Amino acid sequence: VLSAEDNEILTRVGPGTQMGNLLRRYWIPACLSAEIAEPDGPPARVRLLGEDLVAFRDTDGRVGLIEEQCPHRGASLFYGRNEECGLRCTYHGWKFDVTGQCVDQRSELHPFSQRIRITSYPVRESGGIMWTYMGPTDSMSPFRDFGTESLPASLVSANKEIIYCNWVQSMDGDLDTAHISNLHQFDAIDDVPDDGTDKPGYPSGYMSMKFWRHDPRAEIEVDDTWHGFRYAGIRTTPNGHRHARITAWIFPAISIISQIPFSTRQIFVVPADDVTTHRYNYSVQPVANPHGLGGPPFFTYEKYPFEMMSPSGVVDRKYTRENDYQIDRIAQKGTSYSGIADFRSQDAMATETAGPVYDRTREHLGSTDIALIRMHRLLLRAAKGLARGEEPPVLAGAGDFRAIRGAEKILADGEDWRVLGTDEDPTVREALSLREG
Numbered sequence: 227v228l229s230a231e232d233n234e235i236l237t238r239v240g241p242g243t244q245m246g247n248l249l250r251r252y253w254i255p256a257c258l259s260a261e262i263a264e265p266d267g268p269p270a271r272v273r274l275l276g277e278d279l280v281a282f283r284d285t286d287g288r289v290g291l292i293e294e295q296c297p298h299r300g301a302s303l304f305y306g307r308n309e310e311c312g313l314r315c316t317y318h319g320w321k322f323d324v325t326g327q328c329v330d331q332r333s334e335l336h337p338f339s340q341r342i343r344i345t346s347y348p349v350r351e352s353g354g355i356m357w358t359y360m361g362p363t364d365s366m367s368p369f370r371d372f373g374t375e376s377l378p379a380s381l382v383s384a385n386k387e388i389i390y391c392n393w394v395q396s397m398d399g400d401l402d403t404a405h406i407s408n409l410h411q412f413d414a415i416d417d418v419p420d421d422g423t424d425k426p427g428y429p430s431g432y433m434s435m436k437f438w439r440h441d442p443r444a445e446i447e448v449d450d451t452w453h454g455f456r457y458a459g460i461r462t463t464p465n466g467h468r469h470a471r472i473t474a475w476i477f478p479a480i481s482i483i484s485q486i487p488f489s490t491r492q493i494f495v496v497p498a499d500d501v502t503t504h505r506y507n508y509s510v511q512p513v514a515n516p517h518g519l520g521g522p523p524f525f526t527y528e529k530y531p532f533e534m535m536s537p538s539g540v541v542d543r544k545y546t547r548e549n550d551y552q553i554d555r556i557a558q559k560g561t562s563y564s565g566i567a568d569f570r571s572q573d574a575m576a577t578e579t580a581g582p583v584y585d586r587t588r589e590h591l592g593s594t595d596i597a598l599i600r601m602h603r604l605l606l607r608a609a610k611g612l613a614r615g616e617e618p619p620v621l622a623g624a625g626d627f628r629a630i631r632g633a634e635k636i637l638a639d640g641e642d643w644r645v646l647g648t649d650e651d652p653t654v655r656e657a658l659s660l661r662e663g
């Protein structure tokens with residue numbers, strides 16, 4: 227449970243709020259590269275931390291992220307003409323370059339464009355994402371490289387999903403292993419034969435899902451780290467082994483969810499505003515699984531189709547609150563625990579239906595909620611600390627962000643889950659040496 231006051235601090239991100247100030251001290255995703263792929267192509271609307279902005283790629287390929295409202299009389303620059311190194315308002319033709327500087331006033335008898343400059347934020351393109359920094363200029367810290375800076379273009383993969391609820395609510399689901407034993411279960415997994423991987427080492431993805439189903443009471447252990455924390459959900463397998471799923475969390479809003487044998491793909495949960503969340507899902511490193519451990523992902527299982535991406539990388543949502551997520555009550559009784567079609571939509575149902583901004587004075591937290599409680603505490607401590615003048619944690623230089631990983635494995639006797647997915651993990655070492663060699 228949080229006090230009403232702490233819940234307000236935790237969830238509100240607009241200009242001047244404590245959490246808004248904290249988030250503005252980090253480089254965060256503003257939009258996908260694919261949304262503004264072409265020089266002089268259509269601009270993209272960017273709502274970010276409660277501010278309305280427009281992103282565009284100019285004639286020379288430079289990217290601008292500027293305030294949406296034209297400073298003349300307020301028309302939206304989203305409808306502007308992107309031409310000759312600037313975005314031109316179509317109402318009276320005022321034009322702005324990527325820095326927000328007004329460079330032309332077509333309609334003015336006595337132009338004063340040099341005196342007009344609108345808000346603009348710096349942009350850095352990395353890993354298929356346009357990152358920005360919205361904090362005070364004199365506090366700007368260097369870009370944090372999670373691995374995207376050296377990612378070959380052929381391996382760049384990023385998408386964005388829009389969720390209609392508060393960002394913390396959405397992130398809570400990423401730090402909540404217990405729900406996979408329920409929300410994401412489906413009866414068809416019982417038809418998949420035991421493939422003999424219920425033993426210390428790496429199970430197949432299908433067997434992993436069987437373990438989730440087998441033991442709904444995961445034990446949660448949290449390990450505090452320099453970047454936030456990592457936590458393990460430990461389940462007992464049908465053969466009596468301990469199966470650990472390890473998820474990493476990085477300040478202020480990144481989760482690297484458990485995967486066999488280890489995971490590097492990140493989910494950055496970015497508030498568009500208090501009630502709308504953009505979930506960026508992107509790769510930061512070359513292949514993390516050179517031997518194909520775990521087999522094909524269960525998303526490819528024929529009875530369980532996974533939602534497809536639209537070409538721009540913005541996930542096309544067919545299952546929404548408006549259509550009750552197309553819940554299939556017959557499927558709910560016979561094939562799927564939730565009756566909702568795919569993982570993402572199941573998560574959307576669970577998080578969006580708690581309300582636009584969930585009132586945490588009403589929650590009743592239990593043993594499976596330890597990791598998300600840690601996340602709330604760390605964020606609140608940092609936001610309040612910043613308000614008192616303390617520097618935000620985990621800025622660039624705090625450590626090697628490329629060494630943060632999730633993992634999943636059946637533990638041998640005495641094996642410590644804290645090693646899994648780190649640079650000390652033999653499987654990680656092998657993957658890294660294969661990559662370099």
Ligand code: FES
Nearest residue numbers: 296298299315318
């Ligand atoms: S409102 Fe944009 S030029 Fe007049």
Ligand SMILES: [Fe+2]
Nearest residue numbers: 399405410573
């Ligand atoms: Fe989920």
